[in-house]
Amino acid sequence: MSDSSRNNNARMNNIDPRKLAILIELMKEAEGKSMDKLLPLIMSTNKKLQDQNLSFTKDESELMIEILTKNMSPKDKAQFEMLRKMMANRK
Secondary structure, three states: OOHHHHHHOHHHOOOOHHHHHHHHHHHHHHOOOOHHHHHHHHHHHHHHHHHOOOOOOHHHHHHHHHHHHOOOOHHHHHHHHHHHHHHHHHO
């Protein structure tokens, strides 16, 4: 994710700097990755947050998903949404 796109997204301005650093790292690592490579990245990001006693708010999670899926094909977006719903139902 480029600095300009981050600066253009006002919702990122109020995120805790520690969470923002993790989010930016995820965005950089996820860039150009296929759907099957994203899940391990997301799980790794969740572990980093837990290690620092942090978690994304619902809005922050939605923003992360929006950014991650922005350049996905419709097929990959549908697959991502299906996985996301399955994970939500597990809670």
